[in-house]
Amino acid sequence: MRNADVPADMRLKIAVQKSGRLTDSSLDLLSRCGLKYSRGKDQLMCYGENMPLDVLFVRDDDIPDLVQEDVCDLGLVGLNVIEEKRLAFQAREVGPLFDTVQLLDFGRCRLCIAVPEGFHYEDAQSLQGKRIATTYPHILSRFLKQNGISAEVVVLSGSVEIAPRLGRADLICDLVSTGSTLAANHLRNVHTVLESQAALIRTPMPIPAQKQEWTRRLLMRIDGVEQVKGSKYIMLHAPRSALAAIAKLLPGSEAPTVIPLEGLGDRVAVHAVCPENVFWETLEDLKDAGATSVLVLPVEKMLA
Ligand code: ATP
Ligand code: ZN
Numbered sequence: 001m002r003n004a005d006v007p008a009d010m011r012l013k014i015a016v017q018k019s020g021r022l023t024d025s026s027l028d029l030l031s032r033c034g035l036k037y038s039r040g041k042d043q044l045m046c047y048g049e050n051m052p053l054d055v056l057f058v059r060d061d062d063i064p065d066l067v068q069e070d071v072c073d074l075g076l077v078g079l080n081v082i083e084e085k086r087l088a089f090q091a092r093e094v095g096p097l098f099d100t101v102q103l104l105d106f107g108r109c110r111l112c113i114a115v116p117e118g119f120h121y122e123d124a125q126s127l128q129g130k131r132i133a134t135t136y137p138h139i140l141s142r143f144l145k146q147n148g149i150s151a152e153v154v155v156l157s158g159s160v161e162i163a164p165r166l167g168r169a170d171l172i173c174d175l176v177s178t179g180s181t182l183a184a185n186h187l188r189n190v191h192t193v194l195e196s197q198a199a200l201i202r203t204p205m206p207i208p209a210q211k212q213e214w215t216r217r218l219l220m221r222i223d224g225v226e227q228v229k230g231s232k233y234i235m236l237h238a239p240r241s242a243l244a245a246i247a248k249l250l251p252g253s254e255a256p257t258v259i260p261l262e263g264l265g266d267r268v269a270v271h272a273v274c275p276e277n278v279f280w281e282t283l284e285d286l287k288d289a290g291a292t293s294v295l296v297l298p299v300e301k302m303l304a
Contacts, residue, residue, distance in 0.1 A: 006052035010210045012218070015066045015075040018044070018057035022198055025106035026076040030055065032301075033221040052214055061085075063201070067098040070205045073215065078107050080136065080175060080196040087138035096204035102222060105229050107198035109177040111136055114187040116164045119171060121190040127151050127171070133163035134173040143173075143193045161185040224302050231299040232278045233271070240266050242290035249285050251276050273299060 016026040030037075035053055037046040046055045056072055063075040064085035075098070082100060089097055113132070115121050124147040133154040134140045144151055154169045161181055163169040175196070176182055176189055200222060207215055238246050240258075247256055256272035270291075278296050286294055 006210075010208065011048075011052040011054050012074065012211050012214050013054050013056055013072040015056045015058050015063045015072040015077075017060040017063070017077070020060060022060060022076065022078065022107050025104075025198065027055075029076070029104065029106075029222065029225060032225045033218060051218075052211075053218065064098055067201050067203050068094075068096075070203045073203050073207055073211060074101075074218075075201045076104070076198055077201060078109070078196050079103075079199055080109070080111055080139070080194060082199060082201060083194060084136050084138050087142060091138065098201045098204055100199050101202050101219065102200045102226070104198040104200060104222075105226055107196070109175045109196050110189075110192045111139060111173065111194040111196060112176045112182075112189045113171065113173050113191040113193060114161075114176070114182050114189050115171040117186045117188065119188075121188075124149055124191070130170040131168075132171055132173050133160050133169035135160060136173060139194055140173045161187060220303070224304070227275070227304070228299040228302045230275070230277050231302070232274045232276075233297040233299050234274055234278060234294065235269065235271050235297070236286060236291040236294040237261065237264075237267055237269055238289070238291045240268050243268070243270070245289040246270060246286060246291055249282060249289060250274055251278065251282060273302075 014030070016030075017023045035051055036049045037055060038049065039046045044057050046057075048054055056066070058066065060077050060081055063072075063077040064082060066072040067075040068089065086097060089095065113127070120126065127144070127149050129151060131152040131154050132140060133156050135156060135158065137153050137155045140153055144153075154163065156163060156168075160172050160174040162185060163172055164187070165185070172187065173193060179189060182189055202215070234250060236246070243258065250256060250272050252275045256270045259269040259271070261267045261269055283294055283296070
């Protein structure tokens with residue numbers, strides 16, 4: 001059966017943020033996994049052309065609900081939203097919940113307590129009796145409870161950073177990546193409540209066998225894409241006597257491949273995958289150790 005002919009209920013559905021900070025990286029990940037799709041302007045769903053996988057574009061806050069309700073099989077969303085929803089579902093005793101399958105290398109940010117200039121903050125106790133504005137009431141309430149703090153949680157749906165200036169709160173608990181928004185609003189980060197990054201979630205329901213096979217393949221591909229991010233393939237020539245020194249210099253590479261070079265006596269070619277970036281300093285050290293013709297190539301895909 002061609003992928004285009006797979007019936008709609010046997011096609012995997014993955015929810016992705018429609019337009020925002022996670023969108024480009026989410027689509028880039030799916031493309032790197034080999035998915036080809038066409039997306040029309042304002043289209044809410046795209047049909048995968050070469051896999052029975054369709055992409056649904058929604059607000060990031062809706063992704064856990066769609067996956068939890070089994071409307072989508074998979075979702076790409078931040079840990080901040082996942083954790084907030086998980087606590088909200090738990091509070092309402094809703095279940096079964098979605099499963100977090102894998103952390104992904106994008107969407108990094110921190111959920112922080114930030115105070116206005118002039119606010120004297122020593123430790124969590126400084127929050128006693130204060131009004132804290134946030135869009136993450138469940139995560140914040142858990143943090144306050146864990147620290148034995150009684151404070152008022154002011155729930156806002158956006159623009160949290162201006163709440164202190166408007167007199168709606170004494171301080172805030174909001175997402176920060178570079179800190180420039182905080183600085184622009186005369187706020188100072190005093191405590192990180194949650195470290196966040198994007199993650200893949202999946203439905204808690206059993207997936208039919210046909211879909212399950214594609215889920216397995218997609219997860220394996222995502223794993224492959226995540227593994228090679230930053231990985232490099234190094235090729236170099238060296239005298240056999242320098243092999244031990246060179247192996248030590250190759251970052252994180254366990255067993256380099258050593259190939260004899262025809263007609264070059266004692267010289268060999270060394271090939272290795274390094275699971276981290278290779279800096280100029282390492283290349284200079286390799287050269288000092290006797291390496292020549294050093295080539296560093298990006299790794300595009302890897303299947304363990
Ligand atoms: P939507 O309309 O989908 O609800 P949004 O305004 O909630 O959009 P964005 O600001 O695009 O969402 O952020 C989406 C996600 O990106 C956040 O939930 C978080 O996981 C991640 N993120 C990374 N850096 C930041 C940051 N500096 N501020 C906010 N979110 C960030
Ligand atoms: Zn959102």
